[in-house]
Amino acid sequence: MKIGIIGSGNMGRSLGILWAEQGHDVFFGARDLEKGKAVAEAGHGTKGGTNDEAAIFGDILLYTVRGVNPAEVFSSTEVLSGKILIDCNNFDIPEGFAFPPIVQSLAEKLAAEVPNALVVKAFNTMAQEVFELAPTPLKDYEVSVFVAGDDSQARQVVMSLAKDIGFAPVDCGALRNARMIEGVGDFIRFLLISQLQNPYTTISVNTLPPAQQQRLGGRQTSNLH
Numbered sequence: 001m002k003i004g005i006i007g008s009g010n011m012g013r014s015l016g017i018l019w020a021e022q023g024h025d026v027f028f029g030a031r032d033l034e035k036g037k038a039v040a041e042a043g044h045g046t047k048g049g050t051n052d053e054a055a056i057f058g059d060i061l062l063y064t065v066r067g068v069n070p071a072e073v074f075s076s077t078e079v080l081s082g083k084i085l086i087d088c089n090n091f092d093i094p095e096g097f098a099f100p101p102i103v104q105s106l107a108e109k110l111a112a113e114v115p116n117a118l119v120v121k122a123f124n125t126m127a128q129e130v131f132e133l134a135p136t137p138l139k140d141y142e143v144s145v146f147v148a149g150d151d152s153q154a155r156q157v158v159m160s161l162a163k164d165i166g167f168a169p170v171d172c173g174a175l176r177n178a179r180m181i182e183g184v185g186d187f188i189r190f191l192l193i194s195q196l197q198n199p200y201t202t203i204s205v206n207t208l209p210p211a212q213q214q215r216l217g218g219r220q221t222s223n224l225h
């Protein structure tokens with residue numbers, strides 16, 4: 001697939017290199033043309049240049065520019081028409097990790113700013129350090145990537161990109177659910193920065209085999225969930 005990286009910092013550089021290693025065509029974009037070119041020196045046939053060039057190049061774009069309206073990043077947002085725009089962003093961490101409730105996710109804000117693009121939330125619930133383990137030994141640990149977006153085909157594409165680099169994608173349905181996924185992003189950062197102080201802290205969703213017997217009486221009728 002042709003992937004354009006918008007902002008080639010920690011997330012853009014890491015994911016771009018991983019996808020290029022898997023045979024995808026990757027273009028690193030940056031505000032500064034020379035920076036984009038420098039990141040492309042990572043090899044694997046990657047190219048580098050401006051964010052405009054990356055957006056034109058990619059059918060799938062990784063948007064790592066937190067909270068900035070694409071109208072300020074590109075000469076024209078027309079370039080995003082019909083493209084899959086992966087939003088990996090998390091809100092800034094407030095004092096004492098006192099996150100306010102999320103009433104509009106960053107992904108929904110992005111989708112409202114560029115209604116012509118297919119925005120998909122993903123890759124916001126693990127630290128950069130985890131990408132350093134990809135695709136092996138990462139794939140042995142089944143680390144979840146939560147994927148939400150209103151276009152089901154776009155979600156499938158992003159899920160396959162997550163799988164390519166050793167993650168276990170979880171289909172989370174509509175883009176509105178990015179509010180919960182960003183909440184998980186806040187929670188994991190609270191855990192890994194404040195509590196465990198270990199950037200290799202991850203979340204894996206497991207579905208267990210059903211119990212052979214319901215010796216506790218099983219689930220009884222209740223109005224509570």
Ligand SMILES: NC(=O)c1ccc[n+]([C@@H]2O[C@H](COP(=O)([O-])OP(=O)(O)OC[C@H]3O[C@@H](n4cnc5c(N)ncnc54)[C@H](OP(=O)(O)O)[C@@H]3O)[C@@H](O)[C@H]2O)c1
Pocket residue numbers: 006007008009010011012030031032035064065066068072073088089090091123124125126127128129
């Ligand atoms: N790092 C992690 O472990 C991690 C994990 C999960 C999610 N995230 C989320 O991913 C997002 C990116 O994080 P990061 O660690 O990659 O940050 P980063 O290393 O600081 O990279 C951010 C990128 O955004 C670009 N940028 C900033 N303001 C811009 C603007 N006004 N116009 C155009 N480009 C702009 C920067 O370009 P310049 O280089 O030109 O300044 C840089 O390439 C954040 O929302 C973060 O919360 C990060």
